Amino acid sequence: MHPLVIHFALWLDFYSRSSDLELFDEVFDLYLIHQQGWEGAAEHISQPARIAWKSMCATSExxxxxxxxxxxxxxxxxxxxxxxxxxxxxxxxxxxxxxM
Structure with missing residues (x-):
C-alpha cells in the first residue's frame, strides 16, 4: 500500500476519534497536520502565544x-x-x- 494512503488512513482514524473535532475544522488545518504532525498542529492551535519551535518541542517527536x-x-x-x-x-x- 502506498505510504500516502496509510498516512491518510491514520489521520482519518485520529480525526474520527478526536474529542475536539472543531479544533481541526478548517481545510488549512489539514495541511498544518500534514506539515507539523497532529501533535504539532494541536500544540500550535492550543498555545498560540508560545514560540512556534517550542510548540514543536512539546511533541513526543x-x-x-x-x-x-x-x-x-x-x-x-x-x-x-x-x-x-x-x-x-x-x-x-x-x-x-x-x-502564514
Missing part, C-alpha cells in the same frame, strides 16, 4: 529530536516573505506560524 530539529521544523517550512518579516525562528509565535 520534538522531545526525542531536540531543539535544533524543532527550529528546522518551523523555519524550514516558512515562506521567504515570512522569514523577512519575522527575522528569526526565535520570534515566531505559533499563532503567526499557523496564520
Amino acid at each position: 520534538g522531545k526525542e529530536k531536540g531543539g535544533r530539529w524543532c527550529k528546522r521544523a518551523i523555519w524550514g517550512n516558512a515562506l521567504p516573505a515570512f522569514k523577512r518579516t519575522w527575522k528569526s525562528v526565535d520570534n515566531v509565535t505559533s499563532e503567526a506560524f499557523v496564520g
